[in-house]
């Protein structure tokens with residue numbers, strides 16, 4: 001008879017790693033038996049899993065300024081004058097505010113001043129100015145575009161502790177398949193991101209919003225991001241004021257994490273949670289537990305944390321058991337450490353399908369906390385948690401692929417997994433400010449911020465920036481080598497951005513690349529390459545691309561003249577997108593047709 005524990009590991013494990021909303025295309029990682037064969041099953045050794053990294057580490061809520069030094073946050077969130085100590089720092093902040101002003105107004109003179117200030121500051125060794133300069137040179141703003149110089153500046157800046165430059169470098173290495181380098185940087189970045197996650201369950205993910213839906217503005221997503229101006233939010237707040245406990249919890253949650261385009265406001269959040277728990281609302285109890293354990297917005301008090309979690313758990317809120325288990329692992333807010341009890345609590349959570357429970361059990365088995373260390377079992381738990389979209393579990397699996405402990409070493413996969421986690425780090429706030437600017441009608445600033453994020457490897461930002469360029473043209477306030485972008489510079493930049501997004505699986509981007517080649521925008525006209533790009537998009541079942549391929553076969557452009565094939569593509573397109581074809585103009589040409 002086979003060992004039942006073993007057989008669990010054998011079948012194909014299908015991990016849907018990218019939540020659908022996160023990328024254009026879901027990403028499936030298929031683990032085969034091969035991945036599990038001959039891997040080190042020894043307890044993780046100190047070198048690879050150093051003791052300073054404690055999975056049950058104190059859940060710090062370190063300020064984002066510390067996690068993401070040199071961030072442009074003060075420009076958007078503090079409202080205070082930019083702090084400056086030394087002269088290079090003063091130049092840096094002055095440069096940032098001039099760059100932002102130039103992005104809004106399109107004034108080349110201001111941008112020139114910004115770049116000069118960054119140059120002076122960077123020459124004095126200021127890492128954040130070097131990072132900003134890397135961005136401007138990489139995109140060719142007020143200076144010749146130079147990928148080499150950009151890389152060099154990011155390299156210096158990363159050495160000086162600028163995290164965004166580390167993101168930019170990691171992404172550059174990944175694109176060049178230099179996984180050894182990419183994996184180290186992404187591992188470091190992911191670790192910072194993970195340390196800011198919650199202990200009981202997942203923090204709500206603040207994903208960059210896709211501002212376009214193919215060719216059109218994504219009105220629904222934008223409406224939902226209008227914060228206090230959104231009618232739905234106003235209704236919710238009204239219900240909360242009228243005493244609806246669930247509405248109170250939701251309003252509190254939106255304020256606490258800054259969801260739906262709201263400004264984060266811990267004070268407002270706390271007051272709503274306290275009102276909600278008065279009415280016995282369990283999820284607010286759990287959050288209060290979390291808040292007291294982290295000391296986020298209140299004075300840390302583990303006793304209070306435990307009390308709130310316990311109350312929540314009594315109302316069948318099983319994720320609260322994770323928080324209680326955590327406190328027992330640490331011996332905080334309870335009589336003393338008790339691993340047996342901690343494990344019992346994690347098991348209760350897991351048995352009730354709380355992914356955090358799987359994750360925590362995984363950590364216990366990985367580290368041998370209160371149990372005999374068992375890396376294979378740990379891996380199994382992490383896979384279960386990852387299948388439930390637990391980002392911390394992605395991190396653990398990344399580490400296993402990275403080290404070859406528990407899973408067969410695979411640096412490319414490790415890189416992809418770490419990247420996913422790393423993108424949830426504090427630098428992701430750029431997308432919030434970009435969206436805020438966009439909603440205020442400051443398209444130029446939105447474009448600049450998305451461009452920065454694009455450089456850090458965010459696919460959504462790449463396609464948002466490209467879309468803004470295409471849609472708004474001159475109003476995107478794109479800055480080129482000598483001030484305002486020429487048409488050629490704009491096309492070239494949008495081509496490059498679509499290209500990056502396409503590499504990361506965005507099918508609309510492949511279509512836009514096809515169009516760029518078809519019409520000769522930002523690149524030489526090339527029907528064959530256009531056909532290739534459309535092929536790529538249609539392989540992802542993109543109806544517009546099918547239509548375009550049909551059109552090219554029908555006219556013998558880039559593809560052999562072939563009416564049968566043309567018809568087949570048109571039929572496929574029709575099948576995939578029945579509604580659209582009816583009002584097809586007779587002069588429809590690629591991507592200008594009825595599908596847009």
Ligand SMILES: *[C@@H]1O[C@H](CO)[C@@H](O)[C@H](O)[C@H]1NC(C)=O
Pocket residue numbers: 301302303304
């Ligand atoms: C923490 O909370 C407990 C229970 O509410 C309370 O008795 C204690 O005084 C608090 N500790 C501090 C340091 O405020």
Ligand SMILES: *[C@@H]1O[C@H](CO)[C@@H](O)[C@H](O)[C@H]1NC(C)=O
Pocket residue numbers: 338339340341344
């Ligand atoms: C730890 O918890 C277990 C299970 O709840 C219990 O049986 C045991 O007595 C506790 N140990 C200590 C030292 O308190």
Ligand SMILES: *[C@@H]1O[C@H](CO)[C@@H](O)[C@H](O)[C@H]1NC(C)=O
Pocket residue numbers: 538539541572575576
């Ligand atoms: C879309 O087109 C693909 C061919 O690429 C085809 O296999 C598929 O069945 C079509 N889907 C729908 C919903 O018609």
